[in-house]
Amino acid sequence: MAKRNIIEKAIDWSRRKSPWIIHFNAGACNGCDIEVVDALTPRYDVERFGMLLKGTPRHADVLVCTGAVTLQTRDRLKRIYEQMPEPKFVLAVGTCACSGGIFEDCYCVSGGMDTVVPVSAYIPGCAARPEAILDAVVKLLTSLEKSQKAIDN
């Protein structure tokens, strides 16, 4: 890949410093969703990493997705993913989102998040703790930085 020019570098830098997230519940029990929101509140305060919860997929860089994907939400999840602008990342929060978890063989469940959309980071846990979510976010941003530097060198 060609080296980035100064404007691309600035865009990548700002993207790394303020990734906007969108949250979607694809059939979770609410446990992980509340923990995702918890990460935004004073004790964990994910906003100090520049993250901002947005309401629409068109503004978001990172899709934070919880729950085993049910057949009803599968197409909606795909559509939300397609609406996000490139480059985009998906965080699978919770055991259900990673593999389907306890609901894996239910008749209305498609399975883990990766059966529908490509996943960048898996966060296990039932429910995934806010600390784990923060850790995943920071790791995702660090790997992004590394891959961007690798392009330049």
Added chain:
Amino acid sequence: MSKRVVIPIGPQHPALKEPGSFIITLEGEKVVGAQVEVGYNHRGIEKACESRTYIQNLYIIERVCGICSHAHSTAYLQAIEELAGVAIPRRAAYIRSIMGELERLHSHLLWLGVAGHEIGFDTLFMYAWRDRELVLDVLAMLGGNRVNYGINTPGGVRRDIDPEHIQKIRDMVDIVEERNKYYINLALGETTLHARLGGVGRLSHEEVIKFGAVGPVARAAGVAFDVRQAEPYAAYDEAQVKVITDDHADVFGRTVVRVLEIMESIRLLRFLLDNLPEGEIITKMPRRIPAGETVSRYEAPRGEDVHYVCANGTDILERIRVRAPTEANWHGMSHMLENDYLADVSIIIAAIDPCYSCTDRSIVIDNRDSGQQTIFDWKQLRQYSIDWYRNRGVDPAKLANRLPRL
């Protein structure tokens, strides 16, 4: 008549964290019709329970909902303990009640925060969720997990409460009580809050009874019903519950009921901790549950939670049905939305504290567009389902012979 506009909201929407779809018909800014479509979270839990043992079911039932997980697991256990004829030790009953009240604390604080967020009062959101963390710390200390505590087990509870734990709970309760006094002042005295919430999403006393609404929605309309008092379970026969009611019958009333219920939970917690009896925390429970059927009721933070369990004498149950509180509250939803403004839709929906993951067992459709309600009787409903499958190339008549007869 002005032109009607139909706005679909959801399933992904900024207002709530769970997928639910609402088709709102507007005349100007006024809502004239609302159609509620749920079912995005339907995972098939009831069916999944029919192929697992009673112990395995406990963990799947706990994950019906991540907020009222203790409510669901206790309701389920009460049912199978009744079928097995097992009485749990008093200490276990007390510990279940303590967990239940702690859960109510965190759930009501959570709701208060979400309601604040919906009306653009984000400071309240941050305050309430910060205080909620203290409750979660205690729940994690007692159960080992922040969300699905897993403290229940057939025949009692898995973990005991030490004097050290009791002290920590007391410390937390003192802080939350102090903070809650501020929320009560806010709810009762803040004029902007009253101006924003008063008269919004009305569901009168008669309508509550007509639609079978439960929990804070019913109590806010003056229906003094609380399962803890009407049919005491666990330790509520000794810990007498004072039922909190209000007569505003709107979102404001629901707010008042919830903040006052936090106070009542704190009082109950202190009583339960003071009177915690000594003794065993678990009693032996048979693996196979004798054949029979029962209904168990539990007052979850959102209202009455009903579990129906049918056992067939083996270690796998025949049928379980979960009637979560939100499911009862959906029926009045389109009436609450009607004649209110579009801007109020999110707070009205949030005011019943909807829990889609609890609810998604059925689909309620109330078509206001044509000005008529269609009511299916059993025959029509059956015919509808047959036609539905036939249109998709499945002939139920041919399948019928292949299904096992019960």
